[in-house]
Amino acid sequence: MKIVECVPNFSEGRRKEVVDAIVSEILSVEGVRLLDREMDPDHNRSVITFIGGPEGVKEAAFRATKKAAELIDMNKHRGEHPRIGATDVIPFVPIEGVSMEECVEIARDVGRRIGEELQIPVYLYEEAATRPDRRDLANIRRGQYEGLKEEIETNPERKPDFGPAKMHPTAGATAVGARMPLIAFNVNLRTTDIEIAKKIARAVRFRNGGFRYVKAMGFEIKERGMVQVSMNLTNYEKTPIYRVFELIKAEAERYGVAIAGSEIIGLVPMRALVDVASFYLRLEGFDPSQVLESKIREVL
Amino acid sequence: MKIVECVPNFSEGRRKEVVDAIVSEILSVEGVRLLDREMDPDHNRSVITFIGGPEGVKEAAFRATKKAAELIDMNKHRGEHPRIGATDVIPFVPIEGVSMEECVEIARDVGRRIGEELQIPVYLYEEAATRPDRRDLANIRRGQYEGLKEEIETNPERKPDFGPAKMHPTAGATAVGARMPLIAFNVNLRTTDIEIAKKIARAVRFRNGGFRYVKAMGFEIKERGMVQVSMNLTNYEKTPIYRVFELIKAEAERYGVAIAGSEIIGLVPMRALVDVASFYLRLEGFDPSQVLESKIREVL
Numbered sequence: 001m002k003i004v005e006c007v008p009n010f011s012e013g014r015r016k017e018v019v020d021a022i023v024s025e026i027l028s029v030e031g032v033r034l035l036d037r038e039m040d041p042d043h044n045r046s047v048i049t050f051i052g053g054p055e056g057v058k059e060a061a062f063r064a065t066k067k068a069a070e071l072i073d074m075n076k077h078r079g080e081h082p083r084i085g086a087t088d089v090i091p092f093v094p095i096e097g098v099s100m101e102e103c104v105e106i107a108r109d110v111g112r113r114i115g116e117e118l119q120i121p122v123y124l125y126e127e128a129a130t131r132p133d134r135r136d137l138a139n140i141r142r143g144q145y146e147g148l149k150e151e152i153e154t155n156p157e158r159k160p161d162f163g164p165a166k167m168h169p170t171a172g173a174t175a176v177g178a179r180m181p182l183i184a185f186n187v188n189l190r191t192t193d194i195e196i197a198k199k200i201a202r203a204v205r206f207r208n209g210g211f212r213y214v215k216a217m218g219f220e221i222k223e224r225g226m227v228q229v230s231m232n233l234t235n236y237e238k239t240p241i242y243r244v245f246e247l248i249k250a251e252a253e254r255y256g257v258a259i260a261g262s263e264i265i266g267l268v269p270m271r272a273l274v275d276v277a278s279f280y281l282r283l284e285g286f287d288p289s290q291v292l293e294s295k296i297r298e299v300l
Numbered sequence: 301m302k303i304v305e306c307v308p309n310f311s312e313g314r315r316k317e318v319v320d321a322i323v324s325e326i327l328s329v330e331g332v333r334l335l336d337r338e339m340d341p342d343h344n345r346s347v348i349t350f351i352g353g354p355e356g357v358k359e360a361a362f363r364a365t366k367k368a369a370e371l372i373d374m375n376k377h378r379g380e381h382p383r384i385g386a387t388d389v390i391p392f393v394p395i396e397g398v399s400m401e402e403c404v405e406i407a408r409d410v411g412r413r414i415g416e417e418l419q420i421p422v423y424l425y426e427e428a429a430t431r432p433d434r435r436d437l438a439n440i441r442r443g444q445y446e447g448l449k450e451e452i453e454t455n456p457e458r459k460p461d462f463g464p465a466k467m468h469p470t471a472g473a474t475a476v477g478a479r480m481p482l483i484a485f486n487v488n489l490r491t492t493d494i495e496i497a498k499k500i501a502r503a504v505r506f507r508n509g510g511f512r513y514v515k516a517m518g519f520e521i522k523e524r525g526m527v528q529v530s531m532n533l534t535n536y537e538k539t540p541i542y543r544v545f546e547l548i549k550a551e552a553e554r555y556g557v558a559i560a561g562s563e564i565i566g567l568v569p570m571r572a573l574v575d576v577a578s579f580y581l582r583l584e585g586f587d588p589s590q591v592l593e594s595k596i597r598e599v600l
Contacts, residue, residue, distance in 0.1 A: 003596065033599040033600060034599065035595055035596070035599060036595075051596060051599070095592070095596070096596075181592065188584075241577075241581065242580070242581070245580075245581055259582060260582075261582045261583065261584040262581050262582050262583055262584065263583065263584050263585065263586075264583060264586055264590060266590065267590055267591070267592045267595055268590055268591060268592060269591075269592045269593070270570060270591050270592065270593045270594075273573060273574055273577040273591065274573055274577075276576070276577035276580060276581060277541075277573040277574075277576035277577050277580075280542070280545075280576060280577075280579075280580040281541065281542070281545055281562050281576060282559060282560075282561045282562050283561065283562055283563065283564060284488075284561040284562065284563050285563065286563075286564055290564060290566065290567055290568055291567070291568060291569075291570050291573065292305075292395070292481065292567045292568060292569045292570065293569070293570045293593065293594070293597075294570075294593070295335055295336075295567055296303065296335070296351060296395070296396075297593075297597065299333040299334065299335060299351070300333060
């Protein structure tokens, strides 16, 4: 069975009826199932997570984008999170029986259709990127909606992969890509010194010489009198959770600070946790198909 | 969805056609699926693992017992493993949407039917036991087939829970019970000193004052020049893997011996590995429903 996850982000986090309408479009496709929906009023943004087969997720992502273009006007959108369009970003994630290459194909197919049929400029990103500088979403979003609107027609650097080199009148532009599942992993430190969290974030993150697949920031958690290293692990196979955790532990020790605990926010692939157990138990030759639930799914 | 696992052991590990015939009976029940089958010629014993709904596993266990009574003659059986009957033991294990209490009911229903319809004496064990001394299978199997045959008609202590107080002419007797999933967990030590493995086995196992849900023995692994603490963890919720592993690590250190690695043999419930990851990462508030694959199963 082929399962692809799709996690589109929409520039609407306040009007529930708009998000409901978008979710309805997604669920109107047979075989597509909703995993999660989150609305953030401060960011004025929502994140919808759904799964389905390759054709199902393609159709659902397209319908959602079409509906968002009808209901969201980027000229009026305000929110803290960087964004370039009504459907800001559409990542496709391989879950089961599907390769990353297939997800790249899916992203390109959907991107082409959004460009041609909806006349929304589309930028391919991460694994689906056609140019190295477009792997990183931050580069595509540079200047956000307002900045891109000024540049897109005149700067050849910002020509989209699909669709017109001109912002859609209401929907702006959209980034479509393929990526590994993200893990949101936070480590809490027994100190109120935010500088320590920031230093450790710099030690682990790619940008400052740390692990290739770690994005990290240091935050205060005032209500608990602690600080936190808040991370996105963007490839748990190549930069596993336990390696990041052990480095943070070593760095924290250097400041005489203990780790109070950690958190995984949202969903985490079973494999990522199996890898943690294997590391600490020093498991030899363990195969994820030995997990009872995997075996049961296989035979049912 | 209700899923029960059943892991009957049959006193035949050499004649493939006999085990095939038993497996066919099991799979003749609608909705029942085979997870695993193992034949051990030295023990002259086979272990079949299957799953299904409550009614399906009951019917499949009954049909398998009936077939085994036709094809296996305990008067001719020789093998290293302790046994009392053709179908030696039938444990039911709660997997999903089913409580231990329901598995106890299932064990009693199947045991009653085997006793009445097949005229095989049945002893209820572990969670299904009707007397404390029958919780432990070793007590029920005392004297094995030959010893029980001598005592069953005269010793009231050995009166079965169901069926006649008289061995079935070919099939002997059967133990039927309910239990948690077992985890076969081995830890390999970097020494050739078997005494160290034996001492550590005594430290961790219930029998000598160790953890309540651990059975352990020390073995040599000659081909690797190591020794092994070989264990069955009989309740991973109450005696979790990581706690056993950490104690073995501490005990091994006391002899200056390092842990080379560990192994999980066969299947392991996802929850047991999630608990390991949670312990070592010091995870706060992690819910197993955050595992992507669980979430996907839930929505599909």
